[in-house]
Amino acid sequence: MTLSAVLFSCSSGKEYDLKYRPVANTRYAFSNVTTMHMDQKMMGQAMKMDQEMIYDGTYDVGAMSSDSSFEVTLIYTRVRTTQNMMAPTAKVTKFDSDVRDTLTEAEDQAMYNEILNQPMKMKISKEGRVLEFSGMYDAVKKALASSEGDSKMAEEMAGQFTDDNMKGTMEYMFRIYPDGKVNANDSWEIEQKYEAGYPMKIQSKYLLEGEKDGRIILANTGTISTNKGGKGLSSMLATMIDLSGDQTGTIELDLKTGLPLVNSTKMNITGEMNMMGAKFPISMSTTSKVTLTPMK
Numbered sequence: 604m605t606l607s608a609v610l611f612s613c614s615s616g617k618e619y620d621l622k623y624r625p626v627a628n629t630r631y632a633f634s635n636v637t638t639m640h641m642d643q644k645m646m647g648q649a650m651k652m653d654q655e656m657i658y659d660g661t662y663d664v665g666a667m668s669s670d671s672s673f674e675v676t677l678i679y680t681r682v683r684t685t686q687n688m689m690a691p692t693a694k695v696t697k698f699d700s701d702v703r704d705t706l707t708e709a710e711d712q713a714m715y716n717e718i719l720n721q722p723m724k725m726k727i728s729k730e731g732r733v734l735e736f737s738g739m740y741d742a743v744k745k746a747l748a749s750s751e752g753d754s755k756m757a758e759e760m761a762g763q764f765t766d767d768n769m770k771g772t773m774e775y776m777f778r779i780y781p782d783g784k785v786n787a788n789d790s791w792e793i794e795q796k797y798e799a800g801y802p803m804k805i806q807s808k809y810l811l812e813g814e815k816d817g818r819i820i821l822a823n824t825g826t827i828s829t830n831k832g833g834k835g836l837s838s839m840l841a842t843m844i845d846l847s848g849d850q851t852g853t854i855e856l857d858l859k860t861g862l863p864l865v866n867s868t869k870m871n872i873t874g875e876m877n878m879m880g881a882k883f884p885i886s887m888s889t890t891s892k893v894t895l896t897p898m899k
Contacts (some may be wrong), residue, residue, distance in 0.1 A: 848872035
């Protein structure tokens with residue numbers, strides 16, 4: 604018997620009202636593990652890179668507001684990265700915020716040091732929309748200014764981490780809920796935008812596979828394209844980049860609170876970058892796993 608068959612046998616006919624409704628004043632351990640492989644060719648030269656990024660921290664849910672939204676504070680307490688540049692020259696760069704003698708690029712270390720223990724405040728609605736976000740932009744701008752020595756350039760480079768852009772990026776993790784009640788085997792679609800990095804628009808489709816061990820299991824598929832509607836630096840990047848791709852994944856929602864306790868996603872993206880009239884191909888594959896674990 605398949606997993607889906609097991610799930611359906613346990614939950615067939617049961618109706619679910621999936622919403623973001625955590626218990627007020629609770630804390631979770633947060634972890635985001637992302638790996639990426641990128642191939643790019645520029646000026647006839649191949650560039651190949653593997654990268655792993657691990658962000659650990661705390662996710663604190665505050666009191667529920669009168670509009671049924673929640674104040675949430677996300678704090679990164681540890682950052683670990685490994686970057687393996689295979690071409691045009693071989694180079695391995697590592698960073699661990701808990702191991703200060705690790706060698707890394709100065710600008711990377713400045714960036715991580717600024718965002719560590721920096722509270723990022725969010726206001727999240729019951730639909731999973733991030734209504735407010737603050738805390739990242741100033742930290743990134745400060746880090747870039749210290750490494751670049753040019754506050755105006757730092758401000759422009761930090762543009763992809765503005766509060767508006769980060770709201771959309773965070774919504775990618777939390778805006779996953781249907782408009783109404785659903786049953787096993789029901790599906791719904793949500794358009795999401797990812798701005799911190801390449802500007803992407805993701806048309807996600809969620810399928811409720813069923814219930815298991817107090818969790819709702821969702822299957823996630825989607826198509827990826829360039830987001831042409833961004834602002835600032837993201838808008839500029841969108842004029843230079845043409846992307847397409849797909850994603851697949853699985854999300855485990857807590858049955859009582861609707862919190863995404865596990866969100867695993869794979870993306871495959873191809874495209875090209877246009878610079879000075881020339882076109883350079885890009886190929887990326889990424890995997891990510893975001894987890895929330897209750898803390899006492």
